[in-house]
Amino acid sequence: MLGTQGGAKEHERFAMVKRRFKARRLPDDGPRNGWYETLPPPPPARRVEGRVRADFAVIGAGTCGCAVARRLGELRPDDTVALVEATRVGYGTSGRNAGFMLDHHSHGGMRHFEAARKNDRLFAAGTAWLRDLVEKHQIRCQWSDWGRIYVAAEASAEPDLKAVSDGFDALGVPWRKLDRDDLEAVTGSRFYRRGVRADGSALVQPAAMMRGLAATLPPNVTLYEESPVLEIGTTGGFRLACPDGTIEAREVVLCNHVHAEEMGILRHRIVPLASFASLTEPLSDAQAAMLGAEGEFGLLPANANGSTVRLTLDGRILMRNSLHYARSKRFPPALMEEVADTHRRSIARRWPDLGEVSFSGTWGGILGFTRNEGAVFGAVRDGLWTVMSCDAAPMTKGAIGGKLLAEHICGEESELLRVMLSLPRAALLPPDPILRFAVHRRIGRIAAAGPGER
Ligand SMILES: Cc1cc2nc3c(=O)[nH]c(=O)nc-3n(C[C@H](O)[C@H](O)[C@H](O)COP(=O)(O)OP(=O)(O)OC[C@H]3O[C@@H](n4cnc5c(N)ncnc54)[C@H](O)[C@@H]3O)c2cc1C
The missing domain is CATH 3.50.50.60 (FAD/NAD(P)-binding domain)
Known part of the structure; x- marks a missing residue:
């Protein structure tokens, strides 16, 4: 066949x-x-x-x-x-990913709407199946139906955020707008100026x-x-x-x-593209108090240059950013040091007192992209x-x-x-x-x- x-x-x-x-x-x-x-x-x-x-x-x-x-x-x-x-x-x-189990198209600016609509049905079915399996087998992986927030820190990223909400509208996905104060309440940081929140997806320890x-x-x-x-x-x-x-x-x-x-x-x-993440050691109670009142969150960047950021249920920060062409499928030590520094700076820009928190790991992984x-x-x-x-x-x-x-x-x-x-x-x-x-x-x-x- x-x-x-x-x-x-x-x-x-x-x-x-x-x-x-x-x-x-x-x-x-x-x-x-x-x-x-x-x-x-x-x-x-x-x-x-x-x-x-x-x-x-x-x-x-x-x-x-x-x-x-x-x-x-x-x-x-x-x-x-x-x-x-x-x-x-x-x-x-x-x-070794960021642990977002996404039930809908994850980023704005859909280039191929018909394919996105079909994919959307698959994402929702995949999320539901994984949720059932985790529940049925009592898999302890911090599964949480928290949803996700797409964020923009600067005015230049607002069109990207609009592309996310336009994409949701086209697909019929409910969402709500968040401003800087709302985002501060969730994250404890005034770094972000605007957000788009959607329910339905989950966060896990992958x-x-x-x-x-x-x-x-x-x-x-x-x-x-x-x-x-x-x-x-x-x-x-x-x-x-x-x-x-x-x-x-x-x-x-x-x-x-x-x-x-x-x-x-x-x-x-x-196309093999590498991206990189760091996970901190668990924060102390005083440090965790700097990260908002919800006890966890999951942020996805509206702009592809931005960072995926999470506060996990066990009190760690996950920071993901940076992209590299990864045909070699290797992660040289010098590159990993550079990435760890970038992640430290990204944390400090959001929570200035947490720039020195130690990491339980910094790693890379490869995502596959198609042209269409x-x-x-x-x-x-x-x-x-x-x-x-x-x-x-x-x-x-x-x-x-x-x-x-x-x-x-x-x-x-x-x-x-x-x-x-x-x-x-x-x-x-x-x-x-x-x-x-x-x-x-x-x-x-x-x-x-x-x-x-x-
Ligand atoms: C930093 C980062 C963050 C990400 N965040 C998210 C996210 O939040 N949500 C999301 O949906 N996706 C995310 N992704 C992408 C997602 O993790 C991957 O696209 C997905 O895991 C791919 O799954 P897979 O089963 O196709 O491949 P893989 O998980 O790569 O599994 C393939 C397996 O094949 C094995 N293998 C390869 N060659 C051989 C061989 N010759 N013999 C035997 N075994 C072999 C490998 O060891 C590997 O375990 C992220 C990726 C990265 C790198």
């Missing part, structure tokens, strides 16, 4: 490369995912050792992979599913949520960690080579996000499937995308699956150095557009 996404050219390339896909580069997210560091150490990993057989192998245990494995396990109780992860669950991007989701998979799903797939061979079913063993599977679902291109699959579809808010979803070739979560609201879109892909594989139909299948496929991108040049130029423009927002 030829994929709805990925396309004929991808299929041909796959068929031509002697049916062996070698990973040129493996995930190396670098140390100090602050969310992960605050959790107790996990039990030792079960690794792929010797010869493992499974009906399905799912590569990558992020939001997409955990969702695919869960739903396959549910729909095919007599089949076995191997979920194989290069590092540990919760350590990768799905556990590493804890991912760990909880992986710990509650159906019994026919086995999780293997610290087991990078080095190569996929396709002679007679699939053979996945890991450092200490192999998995033989009838069907494979690729959920390794931006690392798919490292295997030569889905190249030139996704398109989808990567479906079959690449017989028995090889993929789902990738890009652009807006990727955590909730990835969760529902993974669930729907499993249903698609099992022949289940639904209105939501039809919505997913009707999205345009991720458009082809130019290769480097053209893409690199274009992305650097765009990042430069973003940085220039809202200098005071960070």
Whole structure:
């Protein structure tokens, strides 16, 4: 079966490369995912050792992979599913984000309204499904239906804020306006001049949520960690080579996000962009009192140069900002020091007395963007499937995308699956150095557009 996404050219390339896909580069997210560091150490990993057989192998245990494995396990109780992860669950991007589980288009200025409207249905369904799972399995991840506030610090960002509220109006999402006093009441800071508040989305500790989701998979799903797939061979079913063993599977679902291109699959579809976050140690009561009266909040910048900022339920500040083109998928120490300094300054600009609060971690992670808010979803070739979560609201879109892909594989139909299948496929991108040049130029423009927002 030829994929709805990925396309004929991808299929041909796959068929031509002697049916062996070698990973040129493996995930190396670098140390100090602050969310992960605050959790107790996990039990030792079960690794792929010797010869493992499974009906399905799912590569990558992020939001997409955990969702695919869960739903396959549910729909095919007599089949076995191997979920194989290069590092540990919760350590990768799905556990190192800002923890916004978004039920609606997350940013203003929708370039493709039809796609945004369809995506919106997926985001809402993904949020609802995750909420149900967290509740049903009592996953302790600080899940809170607090919603979110989009913020503008300077007059130059007001058009961006208007684009957010216009987008909400177009999609029929209720919102309310906040002024500087309202924002001070929530955050304790007079840094922001205006905000747009919307309900419906949630805030979580993402590493804890991912760990909880992986710990509650159906019994026919086995999780293997610290087991990078080095190569996929396709002679007679699939053979996945890991450092200490192999998995033989009838069907494979690729959920390794931006690392798919490292295997030569889905190249030139996704722009890999790194962003960076720091999480502080818990604030003292006196420090926490400087951050408003609500005990938590989640702020998203209206302007893309701004900062995502949270006060978590356990009394920490999360600061996220800065964008880098991340084709190398590496985070050199000098870059991480520079980012940590930027985050410290961003905290001090909002709360001058908190500029020296120590961090439990500063880290980077990679987000995937498409040129057209398109989808990567479906079959690449017989028995090889993929789902990738890009652009807006990727955590909730990835969760529902993974669930729907499993249903698609099992022949289940639904209105939501039809919505997913009707999205345009991720458009082809130019290769480097053209893409690199274009992305650097765009990042430069973003940085220039809202200098005071960070
Ligand atoms: C700083 C930051 C903040 C963000 N904030 C938010 C937010 O608030 N809300 C939101 O919705 N999104 C946010 N995102 C984006 C979001 O986290 C990602 O888009 C999403 O996690 C992608 O999910 P995924 O399952 O597709 O990929 P991933 O989570 O990257 O999972 C893929 C997994 O595949 C594994 N893998 C790769 N190659 C191999 C291999 N060869 N063998 C085995 N395993 C392999 C990786 O180790 C990884 O764990 C943020 C991202 C960053 C970096």
